[in-house]
Amino acid sequence: MTDAAVSTFVYVTYIRTTPEQLWAALTRPEFTRQYWFGIEQETDWQVGSPWQIRFADGRIADTGEIVEADPPRRLSIKWRNEFRPELKAEGFSRCTMVLEPTGGAVKLTVTHVMERSGSKFIEAVSGGWPQILSNLKSLLETGELAVAEHDPDASQRK
């Protein structure tokens, strides 16, 4: 990216659904569990409220806070890794999701930013988001997932 002190991952996908359904899929546990490899999000989605996600086995994966919640348009989360010390040490990132209706589909833009260059955390999420969001799209369009298991190889790639 142009600003050397920032690491950014951006992913855009177009999903044949409505903004309301996509918002529900992003925020409701019965959806996230399915497309996000068993992950549970715990929050009331109010601005300023704590937010955390747990693995299917109950371990806390990431923690943070809801920064913006404007259903069904925009969601922003202060987000820190909790299960890998070297990633946790980088501190809080910011993940923003923007939903825009466009010609029979919804454009979903996920922007994940860490205020440092060469962030290992951003490198890790760069492998994860394409899997999660491919699954989300498949689930909403077909009722099935694209990848049932987490692809561990992806996070090692760029």
Added chain:
Amino acid sequence: MSKPEYVYVTYINAPVDKVSDALTDPEMTKDYWGRARNVSDWQPGSRWEHQHYDDASDIAVAGTVLECDPPHKLAVTWAKPGGGSESRVTYLLEEVFGVTRLTVTHDQLDDEQAVKRIAQGWPAILSSLKSLLETGHALQMTRQRWTR
């Protein structure tokens, strides 16, 4: 400093050979790639053209086939006809857990402006490709020509 690149990864619930075929099947590209077709004999060194489906003389992008190893890899050079700088697009198709991980790398781009431009296109095309292969229907927005 190396030239900027753009990478997009998508997982498609379809076999690798179906995804590979979809990259060059005009009856599919016309629906998910803005009513266009990709034409070549796909031999290394051969020319390829990204033509309007209804008018083969209308060529938006053209280049040379660098590598063609179906169904796993296709690499081409990429330029607007009539001059302009040449970039490179590589499609990598890998089977993971019985589905396809498609990685499109568009590199050797001139600058960050060029990255921004192409970042408008690939997500729409590849989202629509995924919809077409998984549901039988491409997204409406990619069935017409791009407005340029």
